[in-house]
Amino acid sequence: MIKFHPSEEILQQFAVGDLSPALSVVVATHVDMCSHCAKQVQEIEHLMAEKFSQTAKGIGSSQMDTMLEQIFASNEPAYQVIQDTDNIISLEGKRFKLPATLARQKDRIGPWSKVPGKLYRAPVNLGSGECMNLIYMDEGSSVPEHTHKGQEATLVINGVFHDESGEYRDGDFILMNSHDQHAPQTQNEDCLTLAVLDAPMHFTSGISRLLNPFSSLFFR
């Protein structure tokens, strides 16, 4: 049972496409694992679409005709297939099944390196300049207490870890800001997590965010 979910605000920003690439991957992976949030995202998309349907902007009829002609003459766009076959990663003799979104990023997972404290880390390079890592905590491992400069989003892919405020299991999503101090550790079980540091909450290309027509829907 997943106990920790992204806020409605984050799901909203995810659904309109306003989260950064890395945070989008973390949220999309949580949504893969969480039917509750999957349903909420669907509902948000439905609301957005209703709003989208309500406003039209006239296009000249000659432009409409030109566009139609170009569409009828166009080639079929590149064919995309979902490959579900290759979704396993191995580490320290253990195998982990990746949720669909993360499995699609498998080629972007870099080599594992050992970090003091029985931890392992592999970067996930999305090409967006963000710091995203898979972090594996072996049994009985601990991360020294720390704070974050910015925000840290963490998703438990498999296993369980604890910190001062609770216990986190498969699918749990945790967002910490610079005021949160924590010291994650594992006990009798290991844990694989996906983490983004300094995750920007907003997609930062200024004007698009200001013009976002949907922000009024949830933020009043």
Next chain:
Amino acid sequence: MHTMQQNEDTRRMTKSPPTTSGTDSPEHLASLLARVAATQCRAAFSELFAYFAPRLQAYGTRQFGNEQIAADLVQETMTNVWHKAHLFKADKGSPATWIFTIARNIRFDFLRKNKHRQHDLSADDLWPILAEQNESLDDDYALDHDVLMQEITEYYQQLPDNQRLVIEKIYLEGKSQQEVSDSLGIPLGTVKSRTRLALQKLREMIVNHD
């Protein structure tokens, strides 16, 4: 008599807002998408275009603050609708939701291409709404395969020519959908939608016969 007249008027009035009229109803829009998927019907697509293009233009203008980029978004979104209409699943949401999510994905990629990041994560990685489920036949086809092999010869000749041809090649000649697409020179999406429609029809015939 007077009361009836009033009812008539009320009925006409409730019908007047465009969003509730028959031609803009989700059911009607879905049927247009089905016609595009099955027969690449240009008239059906033109009707979809007339309804959605101005809405996409408004969405794009709000997002980008630029009419030209908005027009590009309209063009790219509707090009996908034209070629990928067979991927619309009426049981998973309305046509407006499907088309909105396609536009949302294109916007996500537009904003990143503007930053010259060609190899960045793409929206399709996050929301694979335009990906085919699998190269092979979908599961529900596979389940029916044995039944169809027994009954198919009896019924398939009653199918429309274009569907019968596809079914013949796949089920009797054992060709893949891609091979059928290549040999007939029609898009893979069309092969898939014709297969789907033909199997639906066959299923109905078999059920009705039993």
